[in-house]
Amino acid sequence: MTVECEGEDGSEGKSGLDEVAEALGAPIGEEQIEVLISAIEHFSYCPRQCALIHVEQVFEDNVFTVRGQLAHERVDEGDEGVAQGVRVARGIALWSRRLGLFGKADLVEFRPEGPYPVEYKVGRRHGPHADLQLCAQALCLEEMLGVIVPRGAIFYRGVRRRHEVAFDDELRRQTREAIEGLRAMLEMERLPAAPNDARCPNCSLGDVCLPAVVAERARLRGLQGALFHPYDAQTAFGPDEEDGGGERDA
Numbered sequence: 001m002t003v004e005c006e007g008e009d010g011s012e013g014k015s016g017l018d019e020v021a022e023a024l025g026a027p028i029g030e031e032q033i034e035v036l037i038s039a040i041e042h043f044s045y046c047p048r049q050c051a052l053i054h055v056e057q058v059f060e061d062n063v064f065t066v067r068g069q070l071a072h073e074r075v076d077e078g079d080e081g082v083a084q085g086v087r088v089a090r091g092i093a094l095w096s097r098r099l100g101l102f103g104k105a106d107l108v109e110f111r112p113e114g115p116y117p118v119e120y121k122v123g124r125r126h127g128p129h130a131d132l133q134l135c136a137q138a139l140c141l142e143e144m145l146g147v148i149v150p151r152g153a154i155f156y157r158g159v160r161r162r163h164e165v166a167f168d169d170e171l172r173r174q175t176r177e178a179i180e181g182l183r184a185m186l187e188m189e190r191l192p193a194a195p196n197d198a199r200c201p202n203c204s205l206g207d208v209c210l211p212a213v214v215a216e217r218a219r220l221r222g223l224q225g226a227l228f229h230p231y232d233a234q235t236a237f238g239p240d241e242e243d244g245g246g247e248r249d250a
């Protein structure tokens with residue numbers, strides 16, 4: 001049932017419940033491509049990796065991705081309820097109609113000062129890429145719940161420690177910028193160039209991406225030329241084979 005209500009400006013609008021129902025089951029924007037929150041970390045780490053996964057739909061497991069999947073399953077299976085006086089919820093669906101985002105929070109603690117999202121990662125901290133993913137979760141919670149989300153944390157299983165992240169103006173700006181860059185990349189449906197740098201050795205998509213090959217333009221052009229060179233049967237086998245392999249000299 002749709003309940004019409006009057007907005008602050010006197011205009012008719014939908015109730016909050018209708019907005020929630022729409023957000024769960026309907027597209028977020030008319031024209032806007034929706035961005036998966038977890039893709040923001042991929043985009044920040046390497047736009048080409050993000051495009052391989054979210055444009056080309058390629059995903060290769062390695063030891064790090066398998067560990068990550070197992071870690072998230074363990075979080076999802078954890079207990080909900082109240083811990084040390086704080087209500088804890090796991091696997092919460094998130095969305096932002098304004099930013100065109102959707103995804104999931106591993107865990108949210110509902111502290112007196114506001115919701116506190118916690119993202120679980122394997123290994124140890126490697127740069128600020130996951131901070132942008134966590135900040136996007138905070139932006140969704142703020143829009144969904146109408147509250148301020150000042151901080152959250154990333155739990156790194158490799159060192160079993162939380163790294164607290166403050167959602168300051170600069171991180172919010174970087175996160176919005178990443179969301180727009182990611183959306184533009186999804187709209188173009190093109191693979192960005194491969195940086196072929198220190199990020200590549202541990203990337204699960206190395207065998208698909210071939211960064212050392214595609215980064216060398218001259219070598220790439222040579223391989224592309226060989227790959228698409230028209231097949232010339234006469235040159236390859238001679239006239240006997242071409243007409244069906246007739247009699248040969250003994």
Ligand code: SF4
Nearest residue numbers: 046049194200203209
């Ligand atoms: S191998 Fe390197 S360039 Fe290719 S997707 Fe991975 S990090 Fe990016």
